[in-house]
Amino acid sequence: MPKLSNSLKAELQDVAHALADAARPIALQYFRNPDQGLENKLERGFDPVTVADKSIEREMRRILAARRPDDGIMGEEYADTVGTTGLTWVLDPIDGTRSFISGTPTWGVLIGLNAGAGPVLGIVDQPFTAERFWGGFGQASWTHLDQTHDIAVRECATLSNAVLFTTMPEVGTIAEAAAFQRVSYECKLTRYGTDCYAYALLAAGNIDLVIEAGLNAFDTQGPMGVVQNAGGIVTDWQGGPAHQGGQVIAAGDPRTHEQALVLLNS
């Protein structure tokens, strides 16, 4: 991992916010717009990609080319750019396209910065609610309109007190859904349909667990950067590194994290 000086950290934070700032007006131009230019990424099934997705990633890449030309870029929509600094920007221009095309304000613009072993910073931005969840270099905050507050995960000693979120009831494979249900059964409350917004709520101390499967690196590292810098834990379902995606569990409290891991693997 490259050495990050304080001035470099400040620059990276500034660039991350610039990327999120650039994404907002483009996303809002297409959100709840009947003419939003849907495309079908898959021939079968329904994996919508919007013109907004591609427009935002192009704009982000333009900013990075100008301000951080030697960093790598991994985005959802375009081919990876290899860098020379050891730093890679991990971009998901619109995470939760199903929410996006349905009008629900729980999609987000995701930005992560990977220094090799995982993200050192992350942003989950929700343009419609005008919320930005930031985590980087040991500090996390929530900006809503013109107000910014520090955020932190909350304590939750046992699963019986935990609020659990995931995106779809199917979770992933049948075995993954069954593993999820073993945890869900022990939790106080399970909620669906929130995409990346669930990680933001966890980082802000509103909920206790997020468990998902079938994630990609580009939709994991932004949220992971927020949660980890707010004091939370993000691993795969075996307790190992999660930044490549796949089966991901995020927890605010190490005790519920451990209890959930046992059930996921029992």
Added chain:
Amino acid sequence: MPKLSNSLKAELQDVAHALADAARPIALQYFRNPDQGLENKLERGFDPVTVADKSIEREMRRILAARRPDDGIMGEEYADTVGTTGLTWVLDPIDGTRSFISGTPTWGVLIGLNAGAGPVLGIVDQPFTAERFWGGFGQASWTHLDQTHDIAVRECATLSNAVLFTTMPEVGTIAEAAAFQRVSYECKLTRYGTDCYAYALLAAGNIDLVIEAGLNAFDTQGPMGVVQNAGGIVTDWQGGPAHQGGQVIAAGDPRTHEQALVLLNS
């Protein structure tokens, strides 16, 4: 049904907005507040009611006592008030308490006005996103921050193009869940976890179907007033009146409504 003059309609619309205006600051005072005074309504299970719920309904009842003292009131939290005008205010101070306590901005303040055979006006207000969905006397609108636009349902000729929402994957009983799944299987996309906000999205032409079971009159009439005045259809699963709650289906297009009814009852 009582005769509603234009001046009475204007007064009722004004009172409805006053109720929603009064609810907003109280709701926001408790939303995402760790000290939000949760109570458990049921001894078993988890049916959270917040202090916010009760505070809002008390304030709404205070306004109605001053401005419409002879109307009836049916609210979630307190006993019904019998009126003499043939008009009954139907109040759900915070619909979607599970969303509310989890920090998700898809709960709402619901206000309906029943003139005997169902709601003649409805409001779904989302205080955090600063959105108000209004429907009354043949007109519907969406206010976001300081902007107001007319809204209307969208066309959707077949289920295969429909976006379907419900609150929980369990839906209701096992038979109700199976009936829901028959419809869901034919739809383009099914999403969960939105509570009353789903009806608002339908009224605004973002989605096509909402199917739920186990509703109460107080959580049905506000959304129903919005959807119907935006050109949509709200019935029970047999196609009959829905304003008493129970099994409810809302559709933007009569064709998808009819196709879904067939599957719900097959």
